[in-house]
Amino acid sequence: PAPFDWKDPLGSNDLYTEEELAIADTAESYCQERMLPRVLDAYRKEEFDRKILEEMGELGLLGATIQGYGCADVSSVASGMITRAVERVDSGYRSGYSVQSALAMGGIEEFGTEELKERLLPEMAKGKLLGCFGLTEPNHGSDPGSMETTAKPHPSKKGYYSLSGSKTWITNSPIAEILLVWAKLESTGRIRGFVIERDQCPPGTLETPPIKNKNGLRASITGMIQLDECPVPEANMFPDVEGLRGPFSCLNSARYGIAWGTMGALEDCITRAREYSLERKQFKSNPIAKYQLVQKKLADATTDAAYGILAAIQVGRLKDEGKAAPEMISMIKRQNCDRALVNARILQEIFGGNAVSDEYGIGRHVANLFVTQTYEGQSDIHALILGRAITGIQAFC
Ligand code: TGC
Numbered sequence: 001p002a003p004f005d006w007k008d009p010l011g012s013n014d015l016y017t018e019e020e021l022a023i024a025d026t027a028e029s030y031c032q033e034r035m036l037p038r039v040l041d042a043y044r045k046e047e048f049d050r051k052i053l054e055e056m057g058e059l060g061l062l063g064a065t066i067q068g069y070g071c072a073d074v075s076s077v078a079s080g081m082i083t084r085a086v087e088r089v090d091s092g093y094r095s096g097y098s099v100q101s102a103l104a105m106g107g108i109e110e111f112g113t114e115e116l117k118e119r120l121l122p123e124m125a126k127g128k129l130l131g132c133f134g135l136t137e138p139n140h141g142s143d144p145g146s147m148e149t150t151a152k153p154h155p156s157k158k159g160y161y162s163l164s165g166s167k168t169w170i171t172n173s174p175i176a177e178i179l180l181v182w183a184k185l186e187s188t189g190r191i192r193g194f195v196i197e198r199d200q201c202p203p204g205t206l207e208t209p210p211i212k213n214k215n216g217l218r219a220s221i222t223g224m225i226q227l228d229e230c231p232v233p234e235a236n237m238f239p240d241v242e243g244l245r246g247p248f249s250c251l252n253s254a255r256y257g258i259a260w261g262t263m264g265a266l267e268d269c270i271t272r273a274r275e276y277s278l279e280r281k282q283f284k285s286n287p288i289a290k291y292q293l294v295q296k297k298l299a300d301a302t303t304d305a306a307y308g309i310l311a312a313i314q315v316g317r318l319k320d321e322g323k324a325a326p327e328m329i330s331m332i333k334r335q336n337c338d339r340a341l342v343n344a345r346i347l348q349e350i351f352g353g354n355a356v357s358d359e360y361g362i363g364r365h366v367a368n369l370f371v372t373q374t375y376e377g378q379s380d381i382h383a384l385i386l387g388r389a390i391t392g393i394q395a396f397c
């Protein structure tokens with residue numbers, strides 16, 4: 001019989017092109033050699049080093065699926081393999097990466113004017129300009145359609161809109177130069193996308209205070225976006241998209257990336273738990289890996305990771321053929337986030353008391369994976385998206 005590889009149990013490595021394997025190799029090497037040594041300190045101090053995105057830019061990893069504008073034009077599967085490599089280290093780093101690549105750059109690429117794309121995307125691809133994506137508000141998270149942030153013609157600046165309102169829990173907002181903000185146009189009540197350039201905002205019209213003391217995702221920076229009659233050029237409004245289709249189209253790519261990323265985090269938990277269980281001895285010098293209950297934990301987690309990767313590959317291939325329904329992305333985002341969190345929590349038990357030490361890394365993954373299950377549509381919300389598609393009945397309200 002063919003040998004079994006616990007690192008690739010269902011042989012997914014046979015499904016990638018040579019180019020995809022080479023890109024994954026570059027990403028994995030960078031993440032293990034340059035990112036991993038920084039993460040424990042970053043997590044303890046709750047700091048995000050923006051140089052990381054510049055370094056990823058130098059390797060051509062930012063906005064990697066975009067064609068032109070200094071971007072690499074790789075397949076969706078290759079971009080998934082990059083997020084998996086990053087999240088193998090930490091979900092917070094993957095968050096910073098996803099927001100830059102899929103949400104901010106992806107949004108500008110899909111809906112921005114040619115002028116915006118040519119001016120902003122090459123610098124964003126280098127990580128010199130950082131982006132964020134402001135959809136969630138203090139009173140409207142799962143239901144962004146009820147947002148209160150508004151845009152209306154600026155009372156004193158001709159050719160400008162005036163934006164007022166407040167966004168919260170926004171990854172990268174305190175350090176972003178480019179803020180993609182979704183607001184309701186007062187005249188129509190329809191949601192529109194606006195690209196706010198921080199250096200063009202008069203003092204007092206844009207504030208982005210950080211949200212401190214998080215108990216997960218501490219290696220990423222999160223904040224608010226507070227807009228007080230902030231002037232935004234009319235040319236910075238996305239011209240041809242209105243309604244929730246705009247933000248949700250960007251979210252399709254980011255949610256797809258999370259489905260891959262969380263499998264990287266789970267794979268790291270498996271590797272750490274396997275190694276620990278082989279070294280730790282209890283009862284007559286037996287490694288705890290000898291005990292059936294421990295083996296079952298490793299078997300369950302390894303099975304879920306292997307299934308999750310295969311599903312992500314399939315949806316990635318369909319995405320590039322234009323055949324991926326948003327519900328497919330809801331399915332893999334929900335399933336992979338949920339299974340990563342459940343398994344990481346169970347694998348944590350293998351470390352006994354040492355699980356409580358941050359040196360072992362497993363507690364950090366567990367805390368992070370709770371966040372991945374929550375943002376970009378909490379898992380129950382994705383269940384309702386699927387439920388609606390299965391039954392034809394809307395259950396949200
Ligand atoms: P609904 O009636 O379902 O749809 C309204 C309009 O949007 C269109 N649409 C989509 N278009 C493209 N892709 C999708 N996935 C789409 N889903 C919906 C739809 O066709 C319709 O278009 P039109 O032209 O007819 O107007 O809207 P609803 O208000 O009933 O939606 C309910 C629900 C639950 C589906 C939705 O609101 C939802 O998904 N809520 C979750 C909110 C969410 O995901 N927020 C994410 C914030 S960003 C974030 O978390 C970034 S974290 C990043 C990081 O750090 O990694």
Ligand code: FAD
Binds near residue numbers: 135141376378380381
């Ligand atoms: P709520 O909407 O208040 O939901 C609370 C609970 O109620 C959830 O379990 C939910 O599933 C449940 N619930 C709500 N409605 C229903 C219903 N109809 N039926 C059944 N259950 C329901 N947002 C951005 O726009 N940009 C970002 O960059 C960003 N980054 C983030 C980073 C972090 C660290 C975090 C924690 C969040 C981030 N978010 C971001 C916000 C994130 O998308 C929201 O937290 C998420 O969409 C959930 O919204 P909420 O927190 O308001 O929860």
